[in-house]
Amino acid sequence: MKKSLLPLLLALIFGVSAQAELIPSVFIENYRYTIFSSQKGRIKILVAKGDQVQKGDRLFELGIEELQVKLDLASLRIEKSKARLKQLERSKQRKDQKSAKALEQAKLKFSQQKALHAAGELSLNALQLAQVEHDLVVLSEEEEFLTLAQLDLKENQLRLKQLKLEYQSRTESAPATGQVTELFVRSVEWVNKGQKVIELLSINPLFTKIMIPIKKARAFKRNETFKIFINHGADMIETQGIIDYISDEVDPLDQTVKIFLKIENDTLQLKPGTRVRIELP
Known part of the structure; x- marks a missing residue:
């Protein structure tokens, strides 16, 4: 009896649908991108370690x-x-x-x-x-x-x-807005196809990951939207994200799978480490 009242209780507390899958508390994290050389050639690095870049900014050129x-x-x-x-x-x-x-x-x-x-x-x-x-x-x-x-x-x-x-x-651009955290080669060096060049820590988009019972995870699809609730002082901010990836690996102990949730952060209001609540569809 108590178990059947739990969704209703969560709905009253958090103001979400009783049918929704509610994840009460997760942390937002950065995406970490590693950018590789798409072909061989003499490289020209256009950024420095620590630089802030916008999505689409040129990072390096080849030949x-x-x-x-x-x-x-x-x-x-x-x-x-x-x-x-x-x-x-x-x-x-x-x-x-x-x-x-x-x-x-x-x-x-x-x-x-x-x-x-x-x-x-x-x-x-x-x-x-x-x-x-x-x-x-x-x-x-x-x-x-x-x-x-x-x-x-x-x-x-x-x-x-x-x-x-x-x-x-021959020109590689930033896949996301973020900070250059590592340069693995220097300008005028010769690089081979597939060689590691730059590491970028994204601030837009951000992501979080959750563990969901496999039976429930089967109902979710990639690119489905979900709601995010953030405490901002006395206010509650609501925004959206998408399901980016659903892992195929099942935890043998509790029969759960990992789901990666992508969160757009165009206003840069969200910060890595922020604790949020997630409402899945």
Whole structure:
């Protein structure tokens, strides 16, 4: 009887749903990120130990100097292609009037020849030759719009895009807002793919971990939201987080599994070590 009243009692004390899974007291912790080199190359470290970084800030670069030269050359080729294309377009404009007149004459001539053929005054062979002459004039008009300069420009633009993607792949950014706690290499050193480079202690997001009976844990799903209650003086602050990871390992003694809960901390109001209450869905 006493056991059946426990959820109701917790709901009255903490102001949460009687059906919810309530974890009365847990501590918030930091995420600790280890950032590795994604490829080999000469490294350039862009931060120092102890630096505070925002999510997305660049941490280090790999072999950027040589790639930067390629980017500059690709940009120069694009400018040259644009200049060449502009020159051809000006030339085309001067020919437009003449070309339009030639096209109109070709259409008129072909129309007349079709009429002659329909009247029996022009052979089929002669009409086919007239068709070829007409098509050649039309083709020359269309080819003005697809010059080698246009193709060259497109090729150079694609090359620049490819180089920019490669540049991004050689630049590693902070996965979270936090503090650089360790540098494992120095600038200008050669690093191999997969080599440890930087350790980052996150302050946003934060996380906590809880142990839940395996039968209850099966009802939870990754990325489900949960409520967090924080005592702030006389006030109670409520915020949310998500279930980040549910462990597959079962504690053989009490048949529980570990669940990691991710807590966004955009305002940086929460601090590691803060004691909070968790309400799972």
